[in-house]
Amino acid sequence: MVKVKDIVSRFAEFAPPFMAEKGDPIGLQLGSLEAEVHKLMVTLDVRPEVVQEAIKNKVDFIFAHHPAMFKPIKQFDLADPQNRMYAELLKHNITVFAAHTNLDNANGGMNDWLAEKMNLKKTSILLPAKHEQMFKLAVFVPQKDAPKMRAALGAVDAGKVGNYNNCSYSLEGVGRFQPNNQAHPTIGKKGSLTEVEEEKIEVVLPARKKSAVLKAMFTAHPYEEPVFDLFKIEEFGQKYGMGRIGFLEEPQTVRQYAEFCKKIFKLQSLRVVSKEPNKKIERVAVLGGSGGKFYPEAQQQGAQLYVTGDISYHTGHDILASGLSALDPGHHIESICKEKLLELFTKWNVENDWKLRLIASKLNTDPFMFI
Ligand SMILES: [Zn+2]
Structure with missing residues (x-):
């Protein structure tokens, strides 16, 4: 069964949260990332009438462009129509998620x-x-472990350059170390200086992949204390704006x-x-x-x-x-996002076999009318 977190992590590949403007309250608005999703509705705005539409259609996940909670609530007084709307969402177990300026800034958004x-x-x-912040990782491994390390890094998208995957550069050299009495060396003996034929593997990675890449690197490394360099590099990641x-x-x-x-x-x-x-x-x-x-x-x-x-x-x-x-x-021309988001979710629904039912809100949420 697909969960909110699965859907939003797929979306984050397309319009990552780091692309949002500072202070924009994007992301999970209400509900739970762990909630199961059966029916998703895309909308420009989350308004009381949109919530009623979602309830009527048995929707359990609303994916919106404009955040539902621009203003933080100080009192959850149900006399306020905005608060009543949140209460309705909670009562019907509807999760609300917003992709705002990250969607505006994304390429193809x-x-x-x-x-x-x-x-x-x-x-x-x-x-x-703007450019996505990139890092360069250089890791030193015994030569025999180098293919495994390169594959592990590639599997979490380190070394992705444009349309090229698994990009890396290697240099061969000699690593030296002297384990002390508390060490548990994979190679060599406690107290004696050891020399190992090693390979230095260099890859680039985007900031948002840093923890996944480091985790993969530590898991694939045979040493108790892997040696690596990690540093920020300038002007290299994908452009967005x-x-x-x-x-x-x-x-x-x-x-x-x-x-x-x-x-x-x-x-x-x-x-x-x-x-x-x-x-x-x-x-x-x-x-x-x-x-x-x-x-x-x-x-x-x-x-x-x-x-x-x-x-x-x-x-x-x-x-x-x-x-x-x-x-x-007018601002409401952004409602074209409904058909476009629906296209994207339809594609990902098939690719990931989510078996979601997908709809777009049919309501016009323009607050203005012309007479
Ligand atoms: Zn807008």
């Missing part, structure tokens, strides 16, 4: 989904990209592209900030969620149009004065 939907080509990361910038296939006017966005996101209306709505543009940036404050970065990267949600009145003024054009289709 939210911002790539938006860029793809918006037909942007040759996209790159909009905000300064917020927002995307790319090109339109053909130049279009701001107005035409605004109409296109209305259509693809099924919007009744959207807000346009532009001094020249009839000007043709081709370099477009997008950032899902509330990205108004990042318009200078879009402009710096040559964007002629910036698409993001929740642009405020004064930010609108600043954008207008800067000469950039912007579209605010």
